[in-house]
Amino acid sequence: MGQRKTTPENRERILRIAAQLIREKGIEHTTLAHIAEAANISKGTLYYYYATKGDLIFDIADRHMNNMTSRVFRWLESSGSGQSPRMVFRLVLDTVMHSRSRGHTHVYLLQEALTQNPSLKARFVEEYHRWRGIIEEGLTRIYGDQREYTVMAQVLLTTLDGLVLQRLVGSDSVPIDDIASFFEQAGALYQGLPRDESDSLS
Known part of the structure:
Protein backbone atom coordinates (compact mmCIF):
# COMPACT_ATOMS: atom_id res chain seq x y z
CA MET A 1 0.00 0.00 0.00
CA GLY A 2 1.39 3.42 -0.92
CA GLN A 3 2.11 5.92 1.80
CA ARG A 4 -0.57 8.55 2.19
CA LYS A 5 0.50 12.12 1.63
CA THR A 6 -0.40 15.01 3.85
CA THR A 7 -1.15 18.36 2.25
CA PRO A 8 -0.83 21.85 3.73
CA GLU A 9 -4.41 22.60 2.65
CA ASN A 10 -5.86 19.64 4.56
CA ARG A 11 -3.75 20.39 7.62
CA GLU A 12 -4.89 24.02 7.58
CA ARG A 13 -8.53 22.94 7.27
CA ILE A 14 -8.18 20.55 10.21
CA LEU A 15 -6.57 23.27 12.34
CA ARG A 16 -9.28 25.77 11.44
CA ILE A 17 -12.08 23.35 12.31
CA ALA A 18 -10.35 22.22 15.49
CA ALA A 19 -9.84 25.82 16.64
CA GLN A 20 -13.54 26.53 16.04
CA LEU A 21 -14.60 23.47 18.06
CA ILE A 22 -12.24 24.44 20.88
CA ARG A 23 -13.78 27.90 21.01
CA GLU A 24 -17.27 26.36 21.14
CA LYS A 25 -16.67 23.39 23.46
CA GLY A 26 -13.42 24.16 25.23
CA ILE A 27 -10.21 22.15 24.93
CA GLU A 28 -11.21 19.56 27.53
CA HIS A 29 -14.47 18.67 25.76
CA THR A 30 -13.06 18.58 22.23
CA THR A 31 -11.81 15.16 21.15
CA LEU A 32 -10.06 14.00 18.02
CA ALA A 33 -13.25 12.10 17.16
CA HIS A 34 -15.24 15.36 17.30
CA ILE A 35 -12.71 17.05 15.03
CA ALA A 36 -12.72 14.17 12.52
CA GLU A 37 -16.52 14.23 12.40
CA ALA A 38 -16.68 18.02 11.93
CA ALA A 39 -14.01 17.84 9.22
CA ASN A 40 -15.89 14.97 7.52
CA ILE A 41 -12.83 12.73 7.53
CA SER A 42 -12.12 9.37 9.13
CA LYS A 43 -10.33 9.08 12.45
CA GLY A 44 -7.55 7.24 10.64
CA THR A 45 -7.04 10.17 8.29
CA LEU A 46 -6.96 12.60 11.21
CA TYR A 47 -4.50 10.41 13.12
CA TYR A 48 -2.28 10.46 10.05
CA TYR A 49 -1.98 14.21 10.54
CA TYR A 50 -2.16 14.28 14.35
CA ALA A 51 -1.53 11.21 16.49
CA THR A 52 -2.50 13.03 19.70
CA LYS A 53 -4.67 15.97 20.70
CA GLY A 54 -1.60 17.54 22.28
CA ASP A 55 0.15 17.65 18.91
CA LEU A 56 -2.88 19.27 17.32
Whole structure:
Protein backbone atom coordinates (compact mmCIF):
# COMPACT_ATOMS: atom_id res chain seq x y z
CA MET A 1 0.00 0.00 0.00
CA GLY A 2 1.39 3.42 -0.92
CA GLN A 3 2.11 5.92 1.80
CA ARG A 4 -0.57 8.55 2.19
CA LYS A 5 0.50 12.12 1.63
CA THR A 6 -0.40 15.01 3.85
CA THR A 7 -1.15 18.36 2.25
CA PRO A 8 -0.83 21.85 3.73
CA GLU A 9 -4.41 22.60 2.65
CA ASN A 10 -5.86 19.64 4.56
CA ARG A 11 -3.75 20.39 7.62
CA GLU A 12 -4.89 24.02 7.58
CA ARG A 13 -8.53 22.94 7.27
CA ILE A 14 -8.18 20.55 10.21
CA LEU A 15 -6.57 23.27 12.34
CA ARG A 16 -9.28 25.77 11.44
CA ILE A 17 -12.08 23.35 12.31
CA ALA A 18 -10.35 22.22 15.49
CA ALA A 19 -9.84 25.82 16.64
CA GLN A 20 -13.54 26.53 16.04
CA LEU A 21 -14.60 23.47 18.06
CA ILE A 22 -12.24 24.44 20.88
CA ARG A 23 -13.78 27.90 21.01
CA GLU A 24 -17.27 26.36 21.14
CA LYS A 25 -16.67 23.39 23.46
CA GLY A 26 -13.42 24.16 25.23
CA ILE A 27 -10.21 22.15 24.93
CA GLU A 28 -11.21 19.56 27.53
CA HIS A 29 -14.47 18.67 25.76
CA THR A 30 -13.06 18.58 22.23
CA THR A 31 -11.81 15.16 21.15
CA LEU A 32 -10.06 14.00 18.02
CA ALA A 33 -13.25 12.10 17.16
CA HIS A 34 -15.24 15.36 17.30
CA ILE A 35 -12.71 17.05 15.03
CA ALA A 36 -12.72 14.17 12.52
CA GLU A 37 -16.52 14.23 12.40
CA ALA A 38 -16.68 18.02 11.93
CA ALA A 39 -14.01 17.84 9.22
CA ASN A 40 -15.89 14.97 7.52
CA ILE A 41 -12.83 12.73 7.53
CA SER A 42 -12.12 9.37 9.13
CA LYS A 43 -10.33 9.08 12.45
CA GLY A 44 -7.55 7.24 10.64
CA THR A 45 -7.04 10.17 8.29
CA LEU A 46 -6.96 12.60 11.21
CA TYR A 47 -4.50 10.41 13.12
CA TYR A 48 -2.28 10.46 10.05
CA TYR A 49 -1.98 14.21 10.54
CA TYR A 50 -2.16 14.28 14.35
CA ALA A 51 -1.53 11.21 16.49
CA THR A 52 -2.50 13.03 19.70
CA LYS A 53 -4.67 15.97 20.70
CA GLY A 54 -1.60 17.54 22.28
CA ASP A 55 0.15 17.65 18.91
CA LEU A 56 -2.88 19.27 17.32
CA ILE A 57 -3.24 21.84 20.10
CA PHE A 58 0.41 22.79 19.76
CA ASP A 59 -0.06 23.38 16.01
CA ILE A 60 -3.16 25.49 16.70
CA ALA A 61 -1.06 27.47 19.18
CA ASP A 62 1.71 27.82 16.61
CA ARG A 63 -0.77 29.06 14.00
CA HIS A 64 -2.28 31.46 16.52
CA MET A 65 1.12 32.77 17.64
CA ASN A 66 2.15 33.35 14.02
CA ASN A 67 -1.08 35.26 13.35
CA MET A 68 -0.58 37.42 16.43
CA THR A 69 3.07 38.01 15.58
CA SER A 70 2.19 39.05 12.01
CA ARG A 71 -0.18 41.66 13.45
CA VAL A 72 2.53 43.07 15.66
CA PHE A 73 4.89 43.15 12.67
CA ARG A 74 2.29 45.05 10.64
CA TRP A 75 2.09 47.53 13.48
CA LEU A 76 5.86 47.81 13.52
CA GLU A 77 5.90 48.52 9.78
CA SER A 78 3.16 51.15 10.07
CA SER A 79 5.04 52.89 12.87
CA GLY A 80 7.64 54.01 10.33
CA SER A 81 5.14 55.32 7.77
CA GLY A 82 4.85 58.89 9.06
CA GLN A 83 1.58 58.40 10.91
CA SER A 84 1.06 60.14 14.23
CA PRO A 85 1.72 58.08 17.38
CA ARG A 86 -2.00 58.19 18.19
CA MET A 87 -2.94 56.71 14.82
CA VAL A 88 -0.36 53.95 15.16
CA PHE A 89 -1.56 53.07 18.67
CA ARG A 90 -5.15 53.11 17.45
CA LEU A 91 -4.26 50.77 14.60
CA VAL A 92 -2.73 48.12 16.84
CA LEU A 93 -5.51 48.41 19.44
CA ASP A 94 -8.26 48.22 16.83
CA THR A 95 -6.67 45.28 15.00
CA VAL A 96 -6.35 43.16 18.12
CA MET A 97 -9.70 44.15 19.61
CA HIS A 98 -11.77 43.33 16.54
CA SER A 99 -10.55 39.81 15.94
CA ARG A 100 -13.07 38.05 18.14
CA SER A 101 -12.39 34.47 16.98
CA ARG A 102 -8.65 34.79 17.51
CA GLY A 103 -9.33 36.38 20.88
CA HIS A 104 -11.28 33.28 21.93
CA THR A 105 -8.45 31.07 20.70
CA HIS A 106 -5.92 33.14 22.66
CA VAL A 107 -7.90 32.81 25.89
CA TYR A 108 -8.51 29.05 25.54
CA LEU A 109 -4.85 28.42 24.77
CA LEU A 110 -3.82 30.51 27.77
CA GLN A 111 -6.20 28.51 29.96
CA GLU A 112 -4.70 25.27 28.69
CA ALA A 113 -1.17 26.60 29.23
CA LEU A 114 -1.95 27.65 32.81
CA THR A 115 -3.67 24.45 33.88
CA GLN A 116 -2.08 21.41 32.31
CA ASN A 117 0.30 22.06 29.44
CA PRO A 118 3.80 23.13 30.50
CA SER A 119 5.16 23.09 26.94
CA LEU A 120 2.39 25.42 25.78
CA LYS A 121 3.07 27.67 28.78
CA ALA A 122 6.75 27.83 27.81
CA ARG A 123 5.72 28.75 24.27
CA PHE A 124 3.58 31.64 25.55
CA VAL A 125 6.48 32.91 27.66
CA GLU A 126 8.72 32.82 24.59
CA GLU A 127 6.19 34.57 22.37
CA TYR A 128 5.30 37.25 24.93
CA HIS A 129 9.00 38.07 25.18
CA ARG A 130 9.17 38.26 21.39
CA TRP A 131 6.06 40.46 21.10
CA ARG A 132 7.38 42.78 23.80
CA GLY A 133 10.63 43.19 21.86
CA ILE A 134 8.77 43.94 18.63
CA ILE A 135 6.59 46.53 20.37
CA GLU A 136 9.65 48.11 21.95
CA GLU A 137 11.24 48.40 18.52
CA GLY A 138 8.03 49.95 17.20
CA LEU A 139 8.07 52.56 19.97
CA THR A 140 11.66 53.40 19.11
CA ARG A 141 10.60 53.96 15.51
CA ILE A 142 7.66 56.13 16.51
CA TYR A 143 9.73 58.42 18.67
CA GLY A 144 12.91 58.26 16.63
CA ASP A 145 15.47 57.78 19.37
CA GLN A 146 17.37 55.01 21.10
CA ARG A 147 15.80 55.20 24.55
CA GLU A 148 14.69 51.96 26.13
CA TYR A 149 10.93 51.48 26.00
CA THR A 150 10.78 48.18 27.89
CA VAL A 151 8.25 49.30 30.49
CA MET A 152 5.99 51.07 27.99
CA ALA A 153 6.08 48.01 25.71
CA GLN A 154 5.13 45.78 28.64
CA VAL A 155 2.24 48.07 29.62
CA LEU A 156 0.94 48.14 26.03
CA LEU A 157 1.16 44.35 25.72
CA THR A 158 -0.63 43.89 29.06
CA THR A 159 -3.29 46.39 27.97
CA LEU A 160 -3.91 44.44 24.77
CA ASP A 161 -4.44 41.21 26.71
CA GLY A 162 -6.82 42.95 29.10
CA LEU A 163 -8.80 44.57 26.30
CA VAL A 164 -9.23 41.24 24.53
CA LEU A 165 -10.67 39.75 27.75
CA GLN A 166 -13.03 42.72 28.24
CA ARG A 167 -14.27 42.39 24.68
CA LEU A 168 -14.88 38.67 25.06
CA VAL A 169 -17.04 39.13 28.17
CA GLY A 170 -19.20 41.61 26.30
CA SER A 171 -17.76 45.03 27.09
CA ASP A 172 -18.31 46.89 23.82
CA SER A 173 -17.70 50.32 25.31
CA VAL A 174 -13.90 50.14 25.31
CA PRO A 175 -12.72 53.68 24.38
CA ILE A 176 -10.01 52.77 21.88
CA ASP A 177 -9.48 56.38 20.78
CA ASP A 178 -9.01 57.52 24.37
CA ILE A 179 -6.61 54.67 25.11
CA ALA A 180 -4.59 55.49 21.97
CA SER A 181 -4.47 59.11 23.09
CA PHE A 182 -3.32 58.03 26.55
CA PHE A 183 -0.39 56.07 25.11
CA GLU A 184 0.50 58.98 22.83
CA GLN A 185 0.58 61.33 25.83
CA ALA A 186 2.55 58.80 27.89
CA GLY A 187 5.11 58.60 25.13
CA ALA A 188 5.35 62.39 24.92
CA LEU A 189 5.81 62.60 28.69
CA TYR A 190 8.47 59.93 28.51
CA GLN A 191 10.23 61.91 25.79
CA GLY A 192 10.22 65.00 28.02
CA LEU A 193 12.19 63.29 30.77
CA PRO A 194 15.98 63.61 30.89
CA ARG A 195 17.67 60.62 29.26
CA ASP A 196 18.92 59.13 32.52
CA GLU A 197 15.49 59.37 34.19
CA SER A 198 13.57 57.81 31.28
CA ASP A 199 16.10 54.99 30.97
CA SER A 200 15.73 54.25 34.67
CA LEU A 201 12.06 53.41 34.05
CA SER A 202 13.07 50.46 31.87
